[in-house]
Amino acid sequence: MSLSLNSSFSRQLRQEADPIFNAIYEHPFVQGIAKGTLGREQLIHYVKQDFEYLNAYMRVYGLGISKCTDRQDIAMFNDKIGFILNSEVHPHHNFCRVAGVSYEELQGYPLAPTAQHYTKHMLSVAAQGTLGEIFAVLLPCPWTYMESAARIIRDVQPGLDHPFYEWIRFYGDTLIQPRMQLLCDRLDEWAVTASPQEKERMREHFLISSQLEYKFFDMAYTLQDWPVQVLGGEPVEH
Numbered sequence: 001m002s003l004s005l006n007s008s009f010s011r012q013l014r015q016e017a018d019p020i021f022n023a024i025y026e027h028p029f030v031q032g033i034a035k036g037t038l039g040r041e042q043l044i045h046y047v048k049q050d051f052e053y054l055n056a057y058m059r060v061y062g063l064g065i066s067k068c069t070d071r072q073d074i075a076m077f078n079d080k081i082g083f084i085l086n087s088e089v090h091p092h093h094n095f096c097r098v099a100g101v102s103y104e105e106l107q108g109y110p111l112a113p114t115a116q117h118y119t120k121h122m123l124s125v126a127a128q129g130t131l132g133e134i135f136a137v138l139l140p141c142p143w144t145y146m147e148s149a150a151r152i153i154r155d156v157q158p159g160l161d162h163p164f165y166e167w168i169r170f171y172g173d174t175l176i177q178p179r180m181q182l183l184c185d186r187l188d189e190w191a192v193t194a195s196p197q198e199k200e201r202m203r204e205h206f207l208i209s210s211q212l213e214y215k216f217f218d219m220a221y222t223l224q225d226w227p228v229q230v231l232g233g234e235p236v237e238h
């Protein structure tokens with residue numbers, strides 16, 4: 001189910017990542033969203049980690065801006081930062097409401113191992129890579145969520161009484177699609193003039209981010225934490 005039918009490099013990447021996208025959809029966390037069966041602790045762990053993940057994601061946009069030579073790309077990243085700050089909070093509020101906690105009390109926690117891995121992966125590509133590599137490392141994030149939510153809508157047809165109705169509609173909604181298509185288009189344009197070595201790095205970043213999307217759901221589902229408690233797990237300022 002490729003969403004960028006006219007864009008060959010992104011379509012090639014999506015095809016290669018197909019087993020990962022399918023595994024994400026089958027993962028018990030995503031199935032728990034579909035069935036409305038996720039536990040309170042899983043929702044809380046997810047939101048604690050995802051709040052920090054989105055902070056890192058915006059920093060990657062910022063590093064992307066620092067490498068732009070074109071105002072349209074700056075405007076694209078600027079729009080994306082605004083979208084995270086103003087809109088991406090809605091799915092978090094949905095999870096908080098079901099878990100019976102306030103959003104504010106889940107903010108500022110230390111990163112669990114997989115969230116640490118994923119954010120450092122994105123930030124190191126953003127610091128060391130080209131703009132094309134940044135597009136590639138960012139893309140699985142919207143793509144996996146859009147497809148998973150669209151499949152949930154198709155398979156479950158959730159009504160307003162579904163506990164995760166807002167989450168599902170938010171990511172399955174058409175609002176996300178044009179933003180993600182813009183990123184796909186920029187990746188494809190970049191790939192036209194990129195060297196084979198750079199394209200190989202873009203491919204690797206895309207596949208690793210896709211794998212880490214799977215691992216992020218797994219982290220939340222299993223309440224993954226560090227093996228030895230030394231920090232007390234209290235919220236801290238980053």
Ligand SMILES: Cc1ncc(C[n+]2csc(CCO)c2C)c(N)n1
Pocket residue numbers: 050053054057080083084088141142143145176179213216
């Ligand atoms: C681990 C993780 N992966 C993806 C998303 C979803 N998401 C985050 S930023 C973005 C782009 C549009 O703002 C999208 C779709 C998430 N919340 N957490």
